[in-house]
Amino acid sequence: MEARDLNVFYGDFHAVHDVNLSYGRHEITAMIGPSGCGKSTVLRCLNRMNDLVTGARVEGEVLYHGQDIYQKGVDPIAVRTHIGMVFQKPNPFPKSIYDNIAYGPRVTGMKVDNMDDLVEEALRGAALWDEVKDKLKQSAYGLSGGQQQRLCIARTIATKPDVILMDEPCSALDPIATARVEDLMLELRNQYTIIVVTHNMQQAARVSDRTAFFTARPDETTGNRTGLLVEFDLTSTIFSNPHDKRTEDYISGRFG
Numbered sequence: 216m217e218a219r220d221l222n223v224f225y226g227d228f229h230a231v232h233d234v235n236l237s238y239g240r241h242e243i244t245a246m247i248g249p250s251g252c253g254k255s256t257v258l259r260c261l262n263r264m265n266d267l268v269t270g271a272r273v274e275g276e277v278l279y280h281g282q283d284i285y286q287k288g289v290d291p292i293a294v295r296t297h298i299g300m301v302f303q304k305p306n307p308f309p310k311s312i313y314d315n316i317a318y319g320p321r322v323t324g325m326k327v328d329n330m331d332d333l334v335e336e337a338l339r340g341a342a343l344w345d346e347v348k349d350k351l352k353q354s355a356y357g358l359s360g361g362q363q364q365r366l367c368i369a370r371t372i373a374t375k376p377d378v379i380l381m382d383e384p385c386s387a388l389d390p391i392a393t394a395r396v397e398d399l400m401l402e403l404r405n406q407y408t409i410i411v412v413t414h415n416m417q418q419a420a421r422v423s424d425r426t427a428f429f430t431a432r433p434d435e436t437t438g439n440r441t442g443l444l445v446e447f448d449l450t451s452t453i454f455s456n457p458h459d460k461r462t463e464d465y466i467s468g469r470f471g
């Protein structure tokens with residue numbers, strides 16, 4: 216995936232300025248930076264989730280296998296089946312564990328030979344099968360927060376996307392549940408391209424292959440802070456030998 220000259224506005228407010236970024240296939244890319252620098256805004260552009268935000272306007276291109284997902288005629292629902300999203304707070308549907316997984320394939324009209332097999336495959340893929348296989352008909356709300364987040368990941372992979380976007384997927388989880396989700400991300404990387412927004416720099420350092428550091432620059436006249444990409448590189452480089460002083464200051468905790 217690739218963002219080209221991406222600018223995002225909320226009404227008159229220029230939230231994100233000229234982002235150019237290539238996301239590697241079967242890699243985990245982390246997007247980090249101080250609050251308000253536009254990480255989530257950029258993430259939402261990658262599967263047209265900003266279409267659902269009142270007043271949001273996107274300029275530039277987001278290329279997915281070379282095709283601009285903002286081009287006229289592209290169906291945003293179809294985009295979201297290829298490019299799934301996992302949110303900050305686990306948000307299972309008020310349905311059984313089984314139906315949470317089966318819902319996406321059903322509503323998107325996916326051709327499924329055997330739904331039981333697909334549900335099992337998705338739950339196994341999200342490292343949750345062994346914990347829930349005997350209670351598939353029970354409500355998803357009975358699961359712990361960490362299990363609910365893995366259920367949401369299973370729900371995302373059930374529609375067979377090839378990119379998974381994650382918006383601070385562990386911020387509502389305790390350290391043990393966080394470690395499980397991070398292990399899962401590393402496993403999923405074999406099959407999926409993962410793009411994750413995180414506030415947690417250790418998490419970015421632990422799981423990602425490449426890291427994009429964003430910051431926000433105040434407009435001299437209005438004082439409004441517009442987000443921009445400062446540096447994008449291998450995670451090891453960003454954390455050990457960043458080229459930009461702003462990255463270094465952020466990483467070392469002098470700013471943000």
Ligand SMILES: Nc1ncnc2c1ncn2[C@@H]1O[C@H](COP(=O)(O)OP(=O)(O)OP(=O)(O)O)[C@@H](O)[C@H]1O
Binds near residue numbers: 249252253254442
């Ligand atoms: N729906 C919206 N309407 C208006 N402004 C918005 C909206 N969503 C985000 N913004 C603004 O856009 C800017 C970027 O926000 P965004 O949430 O993308 O940043 P972020 O880096 O993900 O922040 P955080 O780390 O705090 O979640 C901020 O100034 C924010 O107030």
